[in-house]
Amino acid sequence: MSEANLPVTANPVEYIQHHLTNWCVGCDPQTHKPAAMVDFHAFFLDTFLFGALLAGLFMWMAWKVGRNLDPDHPSSLQNLLEAVVEFVDQQIKDIFPGRNPIIGPLAITIFVWVFFMNAMDLLPVDLLPWIASSIGEHVFGVDPHHVYLRVVPTTNLDTTFGLSLSVFALIIYYNVKTKGAMGYIKMFLFHPFGKYLVPVNIVMTTIEEIAKPVSLALRLFGNMFAGELLFMLIALLSFAWYVLPVQVTLGSMWAIFHILVITVQAFIFMLLTVVYLALAHQDDH
């Protein structure tokens, strides 16, 4: 659990700082951070690459199974995907009124992709950064301390908000489609307190609507960020050989518990997406 040749416990703050810094294109060369809170000149390559890689993994699985679906002798991968598809489809049938061709693929994509991205958290915290820094040092001749890599895309607000804003766009789209533009505006004006409290209604409904994508994104981000941080703190325990059993025990326990967390977070994201879109399809407001 050591970073290159420097014992990590020598400088825990720097260790964590280093782990929390993205591989960034267009960031400030000194701080390796984006210049501002919102900076569209910066681009986190690691987040995007791992996200795309895991999306590719899911695509590959889907393609491999979808290419020759065998109803009588399903392969084990097909069995697995069938179970996931049926599970997601059942959730949608339970919650969602009527039929919508996009809701199913959307839900399963969120569930599986988020699960995959979360599952990157279960890899040893130093493994991929260490490989990256070794490659950086020996192949590209860069100072290994300046190779940054964060492997869990969902510990990045860009990913979680990317998902939740996409969902938010669909919420607005289906609200307008179902209720009409006027109906959607009326929802802001007369909901929840009726026509005598229009200003309050506008504030309340706006907060309600905005809270949907924000809570979706922050819930996932917070859970994954905290999980990652805890793995780092456990990794920091390796200051002496006699703490090794404690570190291994803690790390294993947290990893096992984290299997539940990553699954539940992926599931919650999917479920709330379905719920929000179901609400958007209701015309009774």
Next chain:
Amino acid sequence: MNFTATLIGQILTFAVLVWFIKGVLWEPMLKVLEDRKRRIADGLAAAERGRHEQELAEQKAKQRLLEAKQEAAEIIALAQKRANEVIDEAKQSARDEAERIKAGARAEIEQELNRAREELRQQVGRLAVEGAEKILAREIDAEAHSKLLQQLAAEL
């Protein structure tokens, strides 16, 4: 905690992924699952139908067996009746035959008897003539007295 251009990248990745999964996995697989569900239901219904048909066939077979048994019993009864009739007829004809043979025999006996009687009569007549010849010690003209002799013979 920043928003960067990665946001757009992730949204694009997400959109492509949803589109891909929709076409490659979700729709084909739901179709397969639906097909399988329908096929299983069809299979179960067919099995149910088959069982029902088997029951019907069994009932029919039982019915047929019963009918056949009844028919056989009827045939046997008829045959028995016919056999009795044949026996009776045979007995009757045998009796008739016996009667006929008996009658024939009786007639023959009667005839024999009559012939024997005739013969005897003639012999007695001759004997009587011979006796009379002897008694009269002279010849009686057989020609002249044949009518008398014949009368005598008829009386015997």
